[in-house]
Amino acid sequence: MKYLLLICGDENGDFSGVDLDPTAWVEEMTARGVRKDGDRLAPTSAATTVRMDGASVLVSDGPFAETKEQVGGFDIIEAADLDEAIEIASKHPVVQIGTIEIRPFWGQ
């Protein structure tokens, strides 16, 4: 099954002393054939949201919701089932300080 991992954390937090470099994880999961794609995102200060208000486009500054943790990156994985997805996510360095949301793709 295909899952999206939303890598979330407090982008203003001070995590000095915690090794958050995902390179080793990316290499391991890519070699295992489970990680298909992924990247890091610019902070939410660079985010813009768009909605429709009647017929006009409403553009505003910031992410879609103010939350304690923000989406800072994503990975697309192909796992046998949720247990394998959990195992993969739990090895990502960000789980030490943040949260990873596992979302299956629609209609599988």
Add this chain to the structure above:
Amino acid sequence: MTERDAGVDEAVAAAFRTEWGRIVATLIRTTGDWDLAEECAQDAFARALETWPAGIPDKPGAWLTTVARNRALDRMRRAGVEAAKLREVAALPGPDAPAADDSGIVDDRLRLVFTCCHPALPVEARVALTLRTLAGLTTAEIARALLTSEPTMAKRLVRAKHKIRAAGIPYRVPAAEALPERLDGVLAVVYLLFNEGYAASAGEVLIRRRLCDEALRLAGLLVRLLPCSETFGLAALLLLQHSRRDARVDRHGRLVTLDQQDRSRWDQEAIDDGLALLERAGGEGPYALQARIAACHATAPTARTTDWRRIVDLYTTLLEVTGSPVVALNRAVAVGMAHGPQANLSLVEELESSGDLAGYHLLPAVRGDLLERSGRLDEARESYARALALATNEPDRDHLRRLIAHGRP
């Protein structure tokens, strides 16, 4: 009803208790369709009620499995399911296949219990799914047992099954490295089920008792399928608590506390079985420790002669393992029994100032008991009144009202 019909009803009911979970579990594995599995199992039992009056089959379980499987094949064929999938369902063990328990093959019920109790499901859904699929309670029965409405419960079950499908929650026993943690989750659901049933609520006594019975049955199943310290510990704990079921309410349905119970009304057979299971529960897991505490009570001739010092030691270890403030409170009670009420008033006050148990009625109830034992009656009544304001369960509330009015019996 004729004698013969009564015999058939009894046979179907007995088969339901032993076979329902097994049939549903196997059909879920082979068809991947939870609703189909439940409906076909239901159909098989309905057929049994119709045809068994002409003669009860020699192997009721095999008969029911065959009927349920054929029903599933029928419905899948009609729905246009491809041939390969049908062959898989048709390859279900037939009437002469050995029972799954002694074949060394993983019992499908073990897969089912791990799926139902998956941590990715909300806790209430875990309990409801377990009751529906493994124990075969109807949605209406589960709703009544868990004090919610039938539509709410139906929605909860639909949502849980949908999540299992959409999120890809697997149907298997977890890999060895994840097993201990996931087993903890399963045991927690079984314990929760038992406690839901044990917290007797007036008017719903029968359905509540059913929860205890199902929890005991599940604990027994886990002991057989996954024998390890903690499964033995949980099964022992449940049996030892269950042994006191008749003594913990009086003939007016009122709560009787442990020290006031007529110990001759404890179920000695359940105690013996519980103690035998406990011998196989080594280690210092939370269930084994709680079972050892329950065993101290179960083997004490009177409340006074209970080995309270050992109970304090066991609670001390349990507190280290769990860090739970409820355990800290129970430990404080045991300290009071071992060393007198003054010894633990300070422990209770410590807990009060920590704020960890704010809103928990047993904290002021325990404080009231200690004050009363120390002869500080007015303060005791005040504490009982605070407990009453927090308690939600009617037998507890009734007990507290009597304490306020008359003090300890």
